[in-house]
Amino acid sequence: MNAFHQAFIHRFLRPMQVGWFLATRQLRRSSKGTTALIVFIMVLTFLNLVVVSGLLVGLLTGSFDQFKKSYSGDILITPKPGREFIEESAQTIAYIKNDPNVANFSARYSVLANVRGSLSENAPAKEKANQAGGAIVGIEPSSEEQVTHFSKFVIKGQTLESGDDNYILIGANLIKEYSSFADVDIPGLELLKKVSVGDKVKATFSLKGETVTKEYVVKGIVKSKVDQISQRMFVIDSGLRRLLPVNEWEVQEIAVNAKPGTEPAVLASLRGFTEGKLNRVQTSAEAIPSFLRQVEQTFKILGNALSSIALVVASITIFIVIFINAVTRRKFIGIMKGIGIEPRAIQFAYVFQALFYGVTGSIVGLFITFGFLKPYFDVHPIDFPFSDGVLAATASGSAIRVAILLVVTLFAGFIPATIIVRRNTLDSILGR
């Protein structure tokens, strides 16, 4: 054994062993109620660290998740800004069809239109016209169903089927009776009034200098917390193609779902294919509007700020617990030093006790988080206006928080123990 090993054993290993010996006995024979209370505080601290920030971020995570499942799929292909449609749409679709890693996809047309709810051209004087402007999206129902399970967004009526050329689905936010904005008078915002399933509406399209009008029967009303569903209208793509002066397969969106585990490969493949073309190939996360990502960042900062407060509270709690413990046991600490127990061993004893509180609190907290809270919020998400909030807690994120909590706990145990251990041995023994 070389000098380094001997020095390590003398300076650390032996004091650690004695510290462990003391800590385990102190914990075993201390008040069970007090120990349970301290562990409870540590559990609350852990939950504060993980759950509070997790719920804040989870509101956005839920939104992003819905954006992906309801609209973008794993990968979204769109024209570059300023372009009307995806360049070489037909070739792109053919390429996607032939990619063995693609599970399903949906190509969508999107055309701006004005839709009148009343077929009378003249609205009563001084009243807003019964009309709404927005995008009418042409979809192929079975493809769309595979990618987004579109039919589940239908809150009234029925979803579209092949051959429904004269039918339309209208987003709930475009109808006054369903819209979240109906109770505020926003200048320029026009909503359809008293439009329901079975009613007729007239859509006016302006495309490439041509104006085309078509009557549709409302087949259903669709609603989702994703604006791309609730603020748009949906018709059959083939009907739209026949109606408008568009070339076949000049689509505006292609939502692609990759087979499990193959998203990076599909993404790379599609990016390779579209290189040099005026298209954008984005992951769902990249396609999310930037303001939502900014909100997510803000929530993360808020969550971290709240977590920091929780950490400070936890460290003060542990500090006080250990300090009071050490102060009340000052005489015994003095006696231990008197009979030759190294101060370092006594410090280790308190650090181990503090770590016990931290580790136990974290384990219980992890169990509550992943065994109860996360599954609960997955099944019963928080009903937030723009998302179904989930608990955004990951194993890696939680591991980092556990590590932070333990480091804080370690110092919160070490510092008060050191303060007491450094006091004069005889003064401690004699209690002066």
Add this chain to the structure above:
Amino acid sequence: MIRVSHLIKEYGTGELKQRVLKDLSFSIDSGEFVSIIGPSGAGKSTLLYQISLLDEPTSGDIYLDDRLTNNLNINEKTKLRLMELGYVFQDYALLPELTAIENVSLPLLMQGLSKKQATKKGQEALERLGMHDKAESVPSKLSGGQQQRVSIARAIAHNPKILFADEPTANLDSENSDLVVEAFRDLHKAGQTIIMVTHEMEYAHKAKRIIELRDGLIISDKHT
């Protein structure tokens, strides 16, 4: 074994300064059983704290085995107390959360013995004091006399060169006091050096040498 030269201990500063030990010089040989006696405030315990390295003298030299202890740092003194000295305190000073055997084993673990070795030596020490059947009892379940005997077992388990005892019978009834002092006599017969502070003359005379202090001065030093 112990040589004390011109030992002075003062407490306080300025006008409040109080000289408790006044230029003491004496020596104690290996194997001696010495009682330090004197009235309250004579400086008995203060002297014990200085020579047992629990306190720092104001001036003067203390030698243990011809080794000057004044210049030892805190860690060296701690190690010396662990390896070569043993302590018995007036109020037993057992750690309440440890059983008797754990209390006795603790310094042995600190010395580097394995738990098994420490427990074995601890059991032997308890057996010498007739306390082996109480090895698994925590101090709160033991009488004062039993606690003090466990305390002695802890002090001797590592075979210290010198055993220091500060008023070891002060909190005990006469029956338990007799048992404790008899234990010291047995240890002394086995060659243990013992330095005991007491104010009880009956027990002081059990030692082979009595150093009497008064007002910080040695007023007599005689063998019985």
